[in-house]
Amino acid sequence: MHTATQNGTPFKYSPAARAEVLELTKKYPEGRAKSAILRALHIAQEENQGWLSVAAMDEVADTLGITPIEVYEVASFYSMYNLNPVGKYVLEFCHTGPCAVEGAESLIEYTKLKLGVGKNQTTPDGLFTIKEVECLGACGYAPMMQVGEFFHEHLNEGKIDQFVEDCRLGKIDKGTWKMH
């Protein structure tokens, strides 16, 4: 993990994010601040261009008062954390059972060809990364992809074309992991 991530630039939470993370720790009994780790990592990832560098994980450890290894082992377990740099928009396609039945696989192929990148790769302009993920709970509205906070359901080639176009024009809001 270290070899893949050590080239990250230095990272510190913004003052607002740091305050938010410290506020989160109050949900748990005294001495249990570690419980805030998953959301603290989501917030760090958002402030670090969508991925967790070692510097970002160390900042989470420092903020929560736990050791860095406690953060690394958690960050490497959960699939939503990116341990390598990603594009501005991460297109996460569900490829599990019900989505596959509704044509997810050909849609993923279509998008790969359209953007000229494969799974877990980022377009040269740094805009798009394609990920294939497991069931996201949209089986009745398949096929689907998640981008940032939002689900894009009943997906088809036309909708992907439109979405990619809108992203290129900077019209797409990914949502935010900070408090609403």
Added chain:
Amino acid sequence: MGRKLLLEHAQVEGMHTYDVYRKNGGYRSVEKALKTMSPDAVVEEVKKSGLRGRGGAGFPTGMKWSFLAKPEGVPRYLVCNADESEPGTFKDRYLMEKIPHLLIEGMITSSYALGANTSYIYIRGEYSWILFILEKAIAEAYAAGWLGKNILGSGYDLDLYVNIGAGAYICGEETALLESLEGKRGNPRIKPPFPAVKGLWQSPTVVNNVETIAAVVPIINDGGDEYAKIGIGKSTGTKLISASGNINRPGVYEIEMSITVEEFLYSDEWCGGIKGGKKLKACVPGGSSVPILPHFLVCKTAAGEDRMMTYESLSDGGFATGSMLGSGGFIVYDEDQCIVRNTWNFARFYAHESCGQCSPCREGTGWMEKVLHRLENGGGKMSDIDLLVDVAKKIEGNTICPLGDAAAWPVSAAIRHFREEFEWHVNEPRVCMERNYGLVREKIGV
């Protein structure tokens, strides 16, 4: 139209807001419980209702609650499992999006019954927008005096928080969920001790599914006996079913557990039949982990009786000819779907989601995925089919948590019911690959 106890007002405009929810009878169960009932009386009502865990295992909720240890001076916790990740299941998402206050109300009433003063909702990371819906609703509930200190002047205090996951199916297993809530990797714990004795931070803890907790609201409002009148036998009340796959009307439906599978599948009130006028090939009635049923065992049991949408009827015939209600993830396959491809797809899911703690699951799920992949892609051998059965058998029952079983069952069931289709993939790899879908009518008569 069947009775709806949970989703009756789901389509009311603004139902996610406190005011609209309250106007439609919201928070009555909290008033009733805190003002007129002892905590034990609430537990009694839940026992009487016959409510069974809606997350998949179907364990009686009242009994689970009564196992909670109550040592002096030790806090107790109620944790809601909103880590809905079973492929084919999206009912909890619907409930939380549309009526977040129903879950919050259920959490308050249930926490009161269990004597918990701090409770958590653990929601999967990908449902991030629902996290914000829930947090907004919780803030409204605090402002209206339903949460916090001395609720309704009863002397009962409760704080309710939402904790977010980060992408791990295994965290739907209750002890993995507790590990995750403690800020660790989601590795399931060895039981005993059970969470009821040593759960969150080693304190007695109850973990219940979203739908289970929501069902406590009508049970307290109308009484456990009234709830138990709905349904058949030990399948009491209503159940949320997530319907997906090749059907005309996919979506989330609340059904009384007394309708037949045939009604559910073909009536326009629910699934509305198979899409495009095609024929039914198979159905996974309870989420990806449960055994797949071939078309002739979906609507009828092996004995030729109508199959009902109940825990008992769906498992009639055991694994030989039955399946399970599970989480209610009802996935339908039409005549053009390939069973081998679908089985490989699910095997890939479990291989990806295995936490890696137990060797049979960590290694076995990976091998099943590899072998199924080569069968699906034209490189399979006839001996692979029995190899898969053998690997599945060696995983089943040999792991700390049920993920191993959940990975093994779909593979064994697919081979049990569709062996010819696996053999056809070995004998005619080119045809299978070119068509990229399974046996069609003329081959085996789906």
